[in-house]
Amino acid sequence: MRSKPADLDESLLTSTLEAWGIEATGAAYAPVGFGDHHWIATGADGRRWFLTAATLPAEPDERGSRAAFRELGRALETAAALSATLGFVVAHVPDLDGGALLRPLAPRYALSVFPFVEGVTGDFGDEPSDQERAQVIDLLAELHATPPPPSAPLRPLEPAGRAALERALAETGRPWTGGPYAERARALLARHAGALRARLRDFDRGSRDLGPLVLTHGEPHPGNLLRHRGRCLLVDWDTVGLAVPERDLWLVARTPEDLARYAAATGRTPDPAALALYRLRWSLDDVAGYVAWFRAPHGHTRDAELSWQFLTGAVDDLADGVASAL
The missing domain is CATH 3.30.200.20 (Phosphorylase Kinase; domain 1)
Structure with a gap:
């Protein structure tokens, strides 16, 4: 923060x-x-x-x-x-x-x-080079092949914040009083309520048994990569847990060559539909998390400003997804 x-x-x-x-x-x-x-x-x-x-x-x-x-x-x-x-x-x-x-x-x-650990980290929205993506895909292939320890939690496909998001959508008809961004967040959700509900239905239609579970990091984006002495390290393991490989891969793979590299290393071909489902899941959870922030007590801080930018961007992306799908 x-x-x-x-x-x-x-x-x-x-x-x-x-x-x-x-x-x-x-x-x-x-x-x-x-x-x-x-x-x-x-x-x-x-x-x-x-x-x-x-x-x-x-x-x-x-x-x-x-x-x-x-x-x-x-x-x-x-x-x-x-x-x-x-x-x-x-x-x-x-x-x-x-x-x-x-x-x-x-x-x-x-x-x-x-x-x-001395090193250089990136930010969530950074675009890694081809070489760096290859390094991270190799790390993920090794992680996914590692037997999970008994402590490994299960990471369900269902968005963690879904109940809170649906509750917020149902309560846009009365004022929100968490702080300076509360009413703006309520108006944003009210304006895009139909699109957000449609994306939840899209998620439900795509949900299914996605195959055997492996040990995943959960958020292997550039913000959680530490470049140290010419190699990549993964930090922030709070989200580690059992899920399908696509939980990690959608954040890293950008080209067919990336997916082919993973398949060659593991013998498992990533599922494009599962990649898209996890991408949608991330956006829904993002919206749910930022809405919960603004419904709770908050002030006018730099973090709140950034959260508002992230929320509007995530809602716009989801609304655009509905429009393109239609």
Whole structure:
């Protein structure tokens, strides 16, 4: 995220890091990524660490937060297990008190710690070169062939935010009061409600048994690639889990040659319909996530501005998809 979380006392970072045996002399906020918050901490020994404060859902009875904490913990355990055999996995560091990979930081946050790795990352919308796409496809082929550890969660095809999106579509007839973008988001959804419902029906028509499941990263886009000493590493394994290969491939493959490279490495030919279905799923989940943001309490921040841009772009893309299909 571009802005520090207003409801998180940064002094909790240094005190919580003691569980990892890190005596932090400082922590600088890193305005990178979107969704979670990050810092770069420096220990008394001069070593640097990359910290992630994952945002958990706010629930009055905290059941949602506890479930999200457990699910995230399973994902981190999976990444840690993979890092023992796959050299491109940048995994979290276990703490010294029982080897936990995730610790509560505040009611709405959970802290994980990475070794700081020098390298260059991209952004979600970047277009990788042919050579870089080939490298990532090779990494995915290796990942997909790896036996999943017992901790690997199942990642269903159904969009995670579908229920929230359908609820929002049903409630565009009354005011939304989350903050400065709430009414704009309501008007946007109301204007495109028919198109969005049509895309949900398109998704339902395309849903089917897509074949054997493999271990997938979930978001292998340029923003989660770290270019380190001439090779690509994959970071941000929060979304790791069991699904069909197309869950990863739609984000990477751009040409028939890309798909042929994957098929040659794995013996499994990607399904064009499944690639399109996961592309649609991503857009629907994007809209659901940003709408939930604007229906909840929020302010006029840089992150809110970016979220509004992303939401309008995602809604426009989905509406255009309906128009072209018709």
